Each structure stands twice: as C-alpha cells, then as structure tokens.
Amino acid sequence: MRRAVLLLLFLASAAQGQTTFDWHLPPGVAPPPVPAGNAMSAAKVELGRRLFYDADLSIDGTTSCATCHEQHRAFTEGNPTHPGVRGAAGRRNVMGLANVGYFAPLTWADPHQQKLETQALVPMMGEHPVEMGMGGQDYELARRLRSDDCYPRMFRAAFPERGGEISTNTVTMALASFERTLLSHDAPYDKYRRGDASALSPTATRGLALFHSLRCDSCHAGDNFTDQKFHRLGLYSETEAEARPARDHGLREVTGTASDEGAIRTPSLRNIALTGPYMHDGSIAKLEDAIRAHLKGGGLRDAELKRLSINFAQQTDLLAFLESLSDREFVTNPELALPRTACGKPL
Numbered sequence: 001m002r003r004a005v006l007l008l009l010f011l012a013s014a015a016q017g018q019t020t021f022d023w024h025l026p027p028g029v030a031p032p033p034v035p036a037g038n039a040m041s042a043a044k045v046e047l048g049r050r051l052f053y054d055a056d057l058s059i060d061g062t063t064s065c066a067t068c069h070e071q072h073r074a075f076t077e078g079n080p081t082h083p084g085v086r087g088a089a090g091r092r093n094v095m096g097l098a099n100v101g102y103f104a105p106l107t108w109a110d111p112h113q114q115k116l117e118t119q120a121l122v123p124m125m126g127e128h129p130v131e132m133g134m135g136g137q138d139y140e141l142a143r144r145l146r147s148d149d150c151y152p153r154m155f156r157a158a159f160p161e162r163g164g165e166i167s168t169n170t171v172t173m174a175l176a177s178f179e180r181t182l183l184s185h186d187a188p189y190d191k192y193r194r195g196d197a198s199a200l201s202p203t204a205t206r207g208l209a210l211f212h213s214l215r216c217d218s219c220h221a222g223d224n225f226t227d228q229k230f231h232r233l234g235l236y237s238e239t240e241a242e243a244r245p246a247r248d249h250g251l252r253e254v255t256g257t258a259s260d261e262g263a264i265r266t267p268s269l270r271n272i273a274l275t276g277p278y279m280h281d282g283s284i285a286k287l288e289d290a291i292r293a294h295l296k297g298g299g300l301r302d303a304e305l306k307r308l309s310i311n312f313a314q315q316t317d318l319l320a321f322l323e324s325l326s327d328r329e330f331v332t333n334p335e336l337a338l339p340r341t342a343c344g345k346p347l
Contacts, residue, residue, distance in 0.1 A: 025185065026194065032101030032180050038117060038173045040180065043157035046339075048178025050154065050347075051171055053338045056144045057124060059133035060085050065123070065175065066338065068094045068131075072331050074271035075182060080282025088130040092248070093282035098270045098330060099224050101180035108264050108280045109230070109250045116176035121168075138168045145171070150343035184270050184330040192324075200324055207321025210314055216294075225269035225325070232262050233280070248281060273323045274331065288319055 021040035023031040034040055051057060055064040068082045069075040075097035081090030092108050100106065104114040113119045123131040134141055145151045145166050156164030158174055189208075191199035200208065211217060221227040230251045251263035264280045277283070278290040295310065310318070330336070340347060 044177040047154045047158040048174035074098050074274045076275045084131040085133040091129045092280050096275045097182045098184035116179050117172045120172040120175045142166045184327040186329045187327040188324040203320040204324045207317035210318050219266045220269050226266045230263040230265050233264050271326050273326050
C-alpha cells in the first residue's frame with residue numbers, strides 16, 4: 001500500500017511539472033503554470049534554449065526566435081515591426097518575453113493563443129504575416145535537426161518518453177519550456193516590494209504613488225502590470241478615430257464583433273524602459289512620449305477615465321518608476337543567452 005501511495009504522489013508531482021525543477025525564484029514567487037503534457041526538465045530547457053537561437057527554424061536560415069527577441073532588450077527588438085523572411089512585411093511590434101509563462105492570452109489580438117507550445121507555431125508556420133516561413137515544412141525542419149550530430153542526443157535527453165522524437169511538436173514543447181524560464185523578478189521595484197526601501201529612489205517612489213493615483217493599474221495590473229484583457233486603444237479623439245481608416249482591427253479580426261474593433265491586449269510593463277518603441281504598432285519611439293499619449297486620453301476609453309494632466313515634475317517621477325521595472329540581471333543572465341556549447345563542443 002505504501003509503495004502505491006508513493007507512486008501516486010510521484011505521478012502527481014510529475015504531472016504538475018514543477019516539483020522537481022529548480023526555477024531559481026525569489027521567496028514567495030510562484031513558478032509559472034506548466035501543462036501536464038510538457039513537464040519541465042533541465043534537458044528540455046537546454047534544448048529549447050539552443051532551438052530559440054537557431055536560424056534553421058526559418059525556411060531560409062536567416063531568422064531565429066532570438067532575431068526578434070533580443071535578450072538585451074528584454075527579449076524584444078528596437079524596430080516598430082520586424083520583417084519576416086524574404087522581406088515579408090511585419091505587422092505588429094514585437095512583444096517582450098519577460099515572465100511570458102504567466103500570460104494567457106499571449107499575443108496582441110488573439111484570445112485563442114493560450115499556450116506557449118501552440119503559440120510558437122505562429123511565427124514558425126504562420127502566413128498572416130509570414131515570419132519564419134516554415135509553413136508546411138515539418139519534414140524539412142526535422143531533417144535539418146537530425147542532420148546535426150548533437151541535436152538527436154539533446155532530443156533523447158529531453159524526451160526520453162518519446163524515444164527522442166524530433167518533430168515540430170517536440171520542437172515547440174522545448175521552446176515553450178525555455179520560454180517559461182524567462183523570468184524577471186529582480187528589478188529595483190521587486191526588491192522594494194521585498195522590503196528593501198532603498199531600492200527605489202524618492203523620485204521613483206513618488207512615481208509609484210502617482211501610477212496608482214492615476215489609475216494606470218486599472219489596465220496595467222498585478223505583478224506583471226497587465227490585466228491580460230483586450231482594450232480599445234486610440235491616441236486621438238473619437239471624432240478623429242471615426243475619420244481615420246483603421247490600420248489594425250485588433251481583436252475584431254478574430255471575433256468578428258464590432259465592439260472589439262481595435263481592441264488590443266494590455267502589454268506588460270516589466271522592463272518597459274528597454275522595450276521601445278511602444279504601442280502595438282511601434283508608433284511611439286520614446287517612453288516619455290508614450291506616457292504623454294496616454295495622459296491625453298489614448299488607451300483609456302475602456303476605463304472611462306477623463307483626460308489627465310500632470311506637470312513636468314510628475315512626469316519625471318512616473319518615468320523614474322517605470323524605469324525601476326528594468327531587471328538588469330534578466331537582460332544579462334548568461335543562462336538565457338546564446339549558448340556557446342552543445343554536447344560539450346563549441347557552437
């Protein structure tokens with residue numbers, strides 16, 4: 001009986017995928033949820049990290065996940081949008097990946113993208129827009145990875161229960177596992193929350209109070225500063241909005257519902273000072289300009305807020321608080337960077 005109970009406990013912990021994996025999280029911070037079918041392991045994360053930086057995941061070998069998600073920019077990149085392979089036009093600004101394992105939905109305007117394992121197919125295989133251009137190339141993807149001396153060994157270590165299967169499915173499972181380790185919990189703001197009163201400057205502390213008093217947290221809520229909901233955005237008046245042709249229908253493209261016109265998921269503000277340009281279309285270059293745009297009413301219609309006005313000193317305080325959300329350890333952590341070796345050999 002005792003052996004049966006122990007076996008059940010082991011199977012339950014394995015299904016959760018969190019018990020035996022070391023997340024390296026600060027005290028009191030829970031790990032991101034892990035689907036039962038893709039338990040975490042060091043071998044799977046190592047494989048996912050290498051795949052994340054491998055341009056062979058694109059049709060012409062020019063684009064990896066890291067091409068658009070650069071570590072020093074908190075896993076986004078510095079252009080309004082990024083073109084896909086062979087010059088295909090990009091559509092929306094690249095989202096940062098800090099703490100992405102906690103998010104659902106995962107993208108700007110698709111409520112169906114709830115899991116990292118399936119979302120990875122969008123840049124790899126998607127056609128609207130084309131990003132990595134591997135649509136219909138599942139066999140070619142597996143062939144490329146099998147031709148590498150090291151990848152078969154890494155897949156066997158990561159997926160022993162599947163016999164080291166190399167497929168689109170196991171590729172996205174490994175990528176998702178690595179992405180769940182993109183954890184950012186050591187910004188000055190986090191240290192302040194954990195009791196270090198000196199972690200925030202007086203300017204940033206005033207900015208934090210202002211952030212709440214202005215009700216910025218009505219959308220940028222919680223530990224990751226996003227309510228993960230879709231809101232209609234606009235940087236101009238209702239009259240101007242009606243006169244301008246829509247460039248991006250947002251959530252309406254998926255739901256077909258008129259009231260969802262232009263609705264976009266609230267982005268996280270973690271590392272926001274590093275992730276410009278801003279807005280879903282990358283149309284605002286500087287963070288201070290994004291603040292001013294919101295204060296003029298842009299993006300606040302769903303919350304039914306009146307137009308807000310703050311003085312220059314208060315804008316400085318608010319900017320200082322937002323800058324305190326930058327986690328320098330996250331953007332320099334060598335365990336998240338391009339791997340230098342695989343299977344004991346230099347890459």
